[in-house]
Amino acid sequence: MADIRIPSSLDEVFRLLRDVPSTRLFAGGTDVMVRSFPDTLWRESLLCLERVEELRGISESATEVRIGAATTLSELIGSSLIAERFPLLRQAARHIGAPAVRNMGTLGGNICTASPAGDTLPPLYILNAEVELRSLKGTRRMPIGAFITGPGQTQREEGEVLCAVVIGKEQGFDLHHFEKVGQRKAMAISVASLAFAAETRRDGTIVKARCAFGSVAPTVFISRPLNDTFAGNTLNRAVLERVAAMVREGVSPISDIRASMGYRKQVAGNLIMRLEGAGKDR
Amino acid sequence: MKRKITFMLNGSPVAVETDPSRRAVDVLREDLGLTGTKEGCGSGECGACSILVDDVVKLSCIMTAAQLEGRKIVTIEGVGQGGELHPVQRSFVELGAIQCGFCTPGMVVAAVGFLKGNPDPTREEIRAGISGNICRCTGYEKIIDAVEDAAAKIRGGRSGG
Numbered sequence: 002m003a004d005i006r007i008p009s010s011l012d013e014v015f016r017l018l019r020d021v022p023s024t025r026l027f028a029g030g031t032d033v034m035v036r037s038f039p040d041t042l043w044r045e046s047l048l049c050l051e052r053v054e055e056l057r058g059i060s061e062s063a064t065e066v067r068i069g070a071a072t073t074l075s076e077l078i079g080s081s082l083i084a085e086r087f088p089l090l091r092q093a094a095r096h097i098g099a100p101a102v103r104n105m106g107t108l109g110g111n112i113c114t115a116s117p118a119g120d121t122l123p124p125l126y127i128l129n130a131e132v133e134l135r136s137l138k139g140t141r142r143m144p145i146g147a148f149i150t151g152p153g154q155t156q157r158e159e160g161e162v163l164c165a166v167v168i169g170k171e172q173g174f175d176l177h178h179f180e181k182v183g184q185r186k187a188m189a190i191s192v193a194s195l196a197f198a199a200e201t202r203r204d205g206t207i208v209k210a211r212c213a214f215g216s217v218a219p220t221v222f223i224s225r226p227l228n229d230t231f232a233g234n235t236l237n238r239a240v241l242e243r244v245a246a247m248v249r250e251g252v253s254p255i256s257d258i259r260a261s262m263g264y265r266k267q268v269a270g271n272l273i274m275r276l277e278g279a280g281k282d283r
Numbered sequence: 284m285k286r287k288i289t290f291m292l293n294g295s296p297v298a299v300e301t302d303p304s305r306r307a308v309d310v311l312r313e314d315l316g317l318t319g320t321k322e323g324c325g326s327g328e329c330g331a332c333s334i335l336v337d338d339v340v341k342l343s344c345i346m347t348a349a350q351l352e353g354r355k356i357v358t359i360e361g362v363g364q365g366g367e368l369h370p371v372q373r374s375f376v377e378l379g380a381i382q383c384g385f386c387t388p389g390m391v392v393a394a395v396g397f398l399k400g401n402p403d404p405t406r407e408e409i410r411a412g413i414s415g416n417i418c419r420c421t422g423y424e425k426i427i428d429a430v431e432d433a434a435a436k437i438r439g440g441r442s443g444g
Binding site for chain 2: 003007034051105186188
């Protein structure tokens with residue numbers, strides 16, 4: 002039978018990890034408890050991070066915002082700092098599960114699960130978020146895009162803990178848009194999602210834009226040529242049609258119980274077309 | 284590997300000797316006899332097993348017994364006080380927001396938790412607030428009526444005294 006530890010400090014976490022390096026880490030349990038029960042949970046040693054003080058809360062320095070990995074999605078949504086600085090991240094978090102799931106699930110969990118459908122991931126890519134990993138050997142930081150290497154795959158090594166997500170404060174975007182297509186509104190895993198942010202001039206011309214798609218490739222889909230296509234243009238139909246065609250060409254979705262590959266490609270392009278009406282929503 | 288887990292349950296301290304990797308819903312129902320909390324999907328998707336953990340709505344079917352340690356837990360059996368139904372329960376009864384009844388405990392607990400954070404919600408906010416709770420009788424309109432009514436009762440009770 003499995004043992005479960007709920008340490009309250011990072012020191013204790015590292016001590017427990019040193020004793021049993023194969024211990025599986027979880028925080029909210031919204032993923033691990035669903036996947037593990039009842040087969041593996043009885044055999045694995047588990048470590049719950051939800052009470053580790055160093056992993057909780059949102060703080061800011063002069064240039065960066067630091068979000069503790071065990072911050073729940075509800076806490077993220079309720080933070081005025083996040084609402085003010087990263088409305089895109091807040092919008093995406095609001096699309097996850099339902100209130101009780103967001104009261105349990107954490108930002109760090111959404112990242113470490115590394116699902117192609119993780120809803121906080123596209124905005125984190127757009128915001129150039131970095132993850133902070135700590136172990137007894139030290140601390141390292143890397144871009145989210147380098148950390149996640151495939152579905153369920155990350156660079157996290159044995160003995161290492163994802164401690165925080167760090168995002169630069171000045172992003173320079175004045176237009177933010179997140180849309181998720183799922184089979185229903187609550188409790189649905191994304192069939193395709195789009196996060197979009199842009200810096201625009203008064204007349205609507207785009208100075209720079211970034212878009213990131215979820216659920217249409219093994220990891221979040223981003224493309225520099227795609228982003229560059231927006232520059233110097235407004236979000237008019239001709240430009241969006243050109244981008245949508247590039248998106249449908251570039252993405253590599255799978256067919257699964259939720260949607261087919263063809264449907265996901267079509268929808269990924271359609272999500273771009275819907276930017277035509279996207280206002281300045283902050 | 285049994286362990287003693289202590290927490291506050293519906294206002295009283297309890298201690299259970301159990302395997303910490305069991306699910307919270309099983310400990311509540313089987314060890315503590317509180318069968319008001321239901322198991323529907325068993326995978327955190329239907330809300331039937333909703334409980335309050337330190338006043339926050341969580342799902343006891345995807346929570347381990349170990350996570351109960353030191354927490355203040357309220358189940359459907361504990362939402363009312365002093366033998367009185369909670370205003371949300373009263374509104375559910377009065378407005379007929381119950382059909383087969385299986386989702387009702389989770390629905391009530393979710394509504395109680397939701398109204399703590401939003402005492403004067405719109406109908407749309409109520410919909411979003413209980414969006415993780417599934418009623419397979421599809422009696423949502425009356426459930427939303429009841430939550431709206433309960434919110435008014437709670438606000439009235441507060442301002443009245």
